[in-house]
Amino acid sequence: MADIKTGANPLFLREEELRQCIELLFFAYRDFTAGPDEILKEYNFGRAHHRVIHFIGRNQGMTVSELLDILRITKQSLSRVLNALVEREIVEQRPGVVDRRQRLLYLTEEGKKLEQKISTIQRNQVAKAFVEAGGDAVAGYRKVLSGLINEEDREKALSRILER
Amino acid sequence: MADIKTGANPLFLREEELRQCIELLFFAYRDFTAGPDEILKEYNFGRAHHRVIHFIGRNQGMTVSELLDILRITKQSLSRVLNALVEREIVEQRPGVVDRRQRLLYLTEEGKKLEQKISTIQRNQVAKAFVEAGGDAVAGYRKVLSGLINEEDREKALSRILER
DNA sequence: AATATAAGTCAACATGGCTGACATAAAAAC
DNA sequence: GTTTTTATGTCAGCCATGTTGACTTATATT
Numbered sequence: 001m002a003d004i005k006t007g008a009n010p011l012f013l014r015e016e017e018l019r020q021c022i023e024l025l026f027f028a029y030r031d032f033t034a035g036p037d038e039i040l041k042e043y044n045f046g047r048a049h050h051r052v053i054h055f056i057g058r059n060q061g062m063t064v065s066e067l068l069d070i071l072r073i074t075k076q077s078l079s080r081v082l083n084a085l086v087e088r089e090i091v092e093q094r095p096g097v098v099d100r101r102q103r104l105l106y107l108t109e110e111g112k113k114l115e116q117k118i119s120t121i122q123r124n125q126v127a128k129a130f131v132e133a134g135g136d137a138v139a140g141y142r143k144v145l146s147g148l149i150n151e152e153d154r155e156k157a158l159s160r161i162l163e164r
Numbered sequence: 165m166a167d168i169k170t171g172a173n174p175l176f177l178r179e180e181e182l183r184q185c186i187e188l189l190f191f192a193y194r195d196f197t198a199g200p201d202e203i204l205k206e207y208n209f210g211r212a213h214h215r216v217i218h219f220i221g222r223n224q225g226m227t228v229s230e231l232l233d234i235l236r237i238t239k240q241s242l243s244r245v246l247n248a249l250v251e252r253e254i255v256e257q258r259p260g261v262v263d264r265r266q267r268l269l270y271l272t273e274e275g276k277k278l279e280q281k282i283s284t285i286q287r288n289q290v291a292k293a294f295v296e297a298g299g300d301a302v303a304g305y306r307k308v309l310s311g312l313i314n315e316e317d318r319e320k321a322l323s324r325i326l327e328r
Numbered sequence: 329a330a331t332a333t334a335a336g337t338c339a340a341c342a343t344g345g346c347t348g349a350c351a352t353a354a355a356a357a358c
Numbered sequence: 359g360t361t362t363t364t365a366t367g368t369c370a371g372c373c374a375t376g377t378t379g380a381c382t383t384a385t386a387t388t
Contacts, residue, residue: 101353
């Protein structure tokens, strides 16, 4: 089957392979967000809330600017979601000590619980995929996905992920 | 740095590693959709149109039901996007020959051009990441992402991706 | 002839993006 | 010490894209 293509036109196979990998990313992302969505729905939260909870959880005490830079949305968009989370006592804001203009972001105890609940699902899902795929595969996964991150801020993103 | 964690609590490292891999997926997906978004904006299309164009392009003559099943959205949501694409002569609908209730979906010549334009960007982006990461990494990437797809329809999704 | 299926439509609503304009407090620069 | 910049927030309105529910039409299946 592949022989025909390989023999006749290796570039076609390459294109085909690339397209497959693109689709794989679509399907994986689609199914990877489905689990959290269910739980969030119980709380009347959406995917936007999830992202905020996730990154604050990973980065307690981060500033609003930092969060905006990660999410790549406007502050008006963030504000809606963030205010809802503060109101529901999932997220807490404290003025910065060195720069009092800043409102540093923290998960409350309840927020931590929710974060834990959601992220456990995702971690189990990833863990399962990792076990099935094996350690080398995980390394490959990391390499490729790192390479997909925009070059200009790859280091920024990766250091945010890794320096912890 | 990692030594402390490794020695003291290997489970923490594992959780940490999993969290990193989750974030990697977020950042990669974020930056992977940025390129197409720019082009689509010129046409006044959005990501929803992109998905439709992509899957029809990959699967000329597919039915509406099949497309709905892939996208996991309601037919009402799809209809808005699909009608726009038909009106703009990007997508064409032809009645099925064996089952005339079906409206089989095809990209027009113009649609193919647009699809090509968008997908070239993404393929280049993926190709670059693959070259940087190496062949083994690509295999790992595929394994892990396959594992992230919902088990119930993994075969369906994968066969759709691979049987071509 | 009755029922089920593929597809479409109308209407109303929710979520989460966006822009633009403006406000406030605190830090930094002059 | 006054001016300017920065971090954050807010109001108002728009757009894209998802949802549910109710109903229609044509065709296939039973």
